[in-house]
Amino acid sequence: MYGVWTPEQVRAAEEPVLARTPEGALMRRAARGVAQVALAELERRTGGVAGCRVVVLAGAGNNGGDGLWAGYELRRRGVAVTAVLLSPDRAHPAGLAALRRQKGRTLSDVEHGVAAVDGADLVLDAIVGTGARGGLRPEAATLARAAAVAGVPVLAVDTPSGIDPLTGVPGDEFVDAAATVTFGARKPVHVLAAPRCGPVTLVDIGLGPELPPAPVQVLDAADVGERWPVPGPGDDKYTQGVVGVAAGSATYPGAAVLASGAAALATSGMVRYAGSAAHEVRAAWPEVVATDTVGEAGRVQAWVVGPGLGTDDAGAGTLAEVLDAGLPVLADADAVTLLGQHAELREKAAGHPVLITPHAGEFGRVAQLTDDRVDSARRAAADLGVTVLLKGNATVVADPDGRVLVHPAGSAWLATAGSGDVLSGVAGALLAAGLDPWWAGGCAAFVHARAADVGAGAADGPGSPVPASHVQAALPRAIREVRGAIR
Numbered sequence: 009m010y011g012v013w014t015p016e017q018v019r020a021a022e023e024p025v026l027a028r029t030p031e032g033a034l035m036r037r038a039a040r041g042v043a044q045v046a047l048a049e050l051e052r053r054t055g056g057v058a059g060c061r062v063v064v065l066a067g068a069g070n071n072g073g074d075g076l077w078a079g080y081e082l083r084r085r086g087v088a089v090t091a092v093l094l095s096p097d098r099a100h101p102a103g104l105a106a107l108r109r110q111k112g113r114t115l116s117d118v119e120h121g122v123a124a125v126d127g128a129d130l131v132l133d134a135i136v137g138t139g140a141r142g143g144l145r146p147e148a149a150t151l152a153r154a155a156a157v158a159g160v161p162v163l164a165v166d167t168p169s170g171i172d173p174l175t176g177v178p179g180d181e182f183v184d185a186a187a188t189v190t191f192g193a194r195k196p197v198h199v200l201a202a203p204r205c206g207p208v209t210l211v212d213i214g215l216g217p218e219l220p221p222a223p224v225q226v227l228d229a230a231d232v233g234e235r236w237p238v239p240g241p242g243d244d245k246y247t248q249g250v251v252g253v254a255a256g257s258a259t260y261p262g263a264a265v266l267a268s269g270a271a272a273l274a275t276s277g278m279v280r281y282a283g284s285a286a287h288e289v290r291a292a293w294p295e296v297v298a299t300d301t302v303g304e305a306g307r308v309q310a311w312v313v314g315p316g317l318g319t320d321d322a323g324a325g326t327l328a329e330v331l332d333a334g335l336p337v338l339a340d341a342d343a344v345t346l347l348g349q350h351a352e353l354r355e356k357a358a359g360h361p362v363l364i365t366p367h368a369g370e371f372g373r374v375a376q377l378t379d380d381r382v383d384s385a386r387r388a389a390a391d392l393g394v395t396v397l398l399k400g401n402a403t404v405v406a407d408p409d410g411r412v413l414v415h416p417a418g419s420a421w422l423a424t425a426g427s428g429d430v431l432s433g434v435a436g437a438l439l440a441a442g443l444d445p446w447w448a449g450g451c452a453a454f455v456h457a458r459a460a461d462v463g464a465g466a467a468d469g470p471g472s473p474v475p476a477s478h479v480q481a482a483l484p485r486a487i488r489e490v491r492g493a494i495r
């Protein structure tokens with residue numbers, strides 16, 4: 009597990025460190041880290057560093073200063089460095105002087121800048137960092153576009169410019185980085201817009217003791233593997249937690265099959281299905297005990313409710329019945345819509361171990377969704393009194409007690425119909441096994457995204473489309489992987 013801190017928190021942590029270290033020392037440390045990654049990148053891409061050409065796009069603030077100092081370090085290693093100064097009068101004076109001392113070239117017009125970018129082996133994006141406001145301004149945008157068109161990889165200094173460091177939302181024009189080097193602490197952009205950052209290297213600049221508890225956590229495979237429920241010698245099918253699935257309908261039997269099957273694959277023990285797709289569920293998953301109604305289902309330790317359920321009175325009745333059982337509940341899809349429509353259902357859910365799993369559209373029915381997805385999920389969890397898992401390329405899980413985690417998917421192959429039903433089955437099974445809703449949501453999101461990558465064959469190349477039933481089928485391998493990561 010690692011933490012993510014807001015730009016504001018990082019700035020506050022920097023202050024005392026800056027006060028007790030010699031002027032410029034922190035920036036020099038940051039710049040050396042950038043240079044190291046740049047050298048490794050050049051080595052990997054071209055087989056050497058001497059004679060390689062690096063262009064630094066340098067903005068007016070300290071981010072530009074980092075870039076200029078990194079240019080200085082690269083010059084010392086024999087790299088040809090050109091800095092394009094986006095605000096020549098406000099370029100970081102010490103960084104600029106250092107680069108010039110090492111005979112680094114500087115340019116301040118965009119036209120020559122574009123030509124330099126065209127011929128570069130690597131571009132350093134030191135346009136703007138945590139002081140960013142909005143998308144790239146026109147000159148910076150022209151240079152970033154030139155790098156993209158020429159296929160020159162960009163190494164982002166701290167954050168890819170043009171993407172909001174707090175929310176990860178890109179402006180109209182932004183840098184799409186091949187890799188990123190950040191300082192002191194990872195920032196939200198690195199997990200909320202992970203595909204635009206590439207692999208992120210964290211350079212220690214001594215902020216550790218000054219940082220508050222991390223407002224956002226990111227789970228690793230071992231965190232998930234350690235918590236994945238496995239039967240012990242004394243267990244039987246009941247003791248591990250039976251999950252009930254109230255999903256699907258005559259119109260949408262597939263949702264019931266996907267959710268029930270995912271639950272059966274996620275944990276050992278037992279799955280009960282209750283609803284009008286009992287026949288289809290039994291046919292696909294003979295191990296699932298299927299009945300027509302929740303009342304007939306028998307005892308369970310958690311319910312999954314919602315996928316394909318319908319939002320009519322019958323659906324609302326099923327949701328009410330499930331919430332009244334007082335057990336942990338995973339509410340997805342139509343159950344989320346129903347919660348948005350009925351205050352009395354929201355009251356039943358509040359304060360109980362309920363995990364809701366809306367996509368952006370469903371989220372808007374129960375709470376306000378802004379560009380700040382972490383803040384939106386956190387507020388929704390606090391207001392509704394339930395744990396909220398907001399779906400997307402980066403999944404956000406927020407608990408009413410304030411805990412938030414983000415899981416950045418390794419790919420976007422999950423953007424396929426029915427994959428949410430698979431997630432609900434997995435998360436529901438984890439609830440039945442006794443994980444609290446926040447851990448159930450985080451572990452389910454992790455394994456779900458991994459199953460998509462496994463199903464897509466992403467480890468062996470760029471991958472191929474993977475329908476939800478294949479994501480479901482890849483769950484066992486994803487679970488084995490996280491269990492194999494236990495330290």
Ligand SMILES: NC(=O)C1=CN([C@@H]2O[C@H](COP(=O)(O)OP(=O)(O)OC[C@H]3O[C@@H](n4cnc5c(N)ncnc54)[C@H](O)[C@@H]3O)[C@@H](O)[C@H]2O)[C@@H](O)CC1
Nearest residue numbers: 035038068069070071136137138139140141142143145166
């Ligand atoms: N405080 C410190 O000593 C340290 C700061 N560090 C670096 O300093 C950065 C923060 O520096 P600053 O607070 O000076 O802020 P930045 O350098 O991130 O940005 C401020 C400058 O960028 C311009 N700008 C803002 N939005 C822009 C946009 N959309 N397009 C183009 N230009 C834009 C502003 O006019 C301003 O001049 C960090 O990201 C990190 O790279 C590191 O060197 C570590 C130590």
Ligand SMILES: Nc1ncnc2c1ncn2[C@@H]1O[C@H](COP(=O)(O)OP(=O)(O)O)[C@@H](O)[C@H]1O
Nearest residue numbers: 367399400401417420422423425426427428429
């Ligand atoms: N671009 C994307 N990248 C990664 N994961 C995604 C992306 N789009 C959607 N997902 C994931 O796919 C699943 C889709 O769920 P949902 O929207 O409920 O689909 P459905 O209702 O068809 O099952 C969620 O787990 C979500 O986080």
Ligand SMILES: [K+]
Nearest residue numbers: 133136165167
């Ligand atoms: K940057």
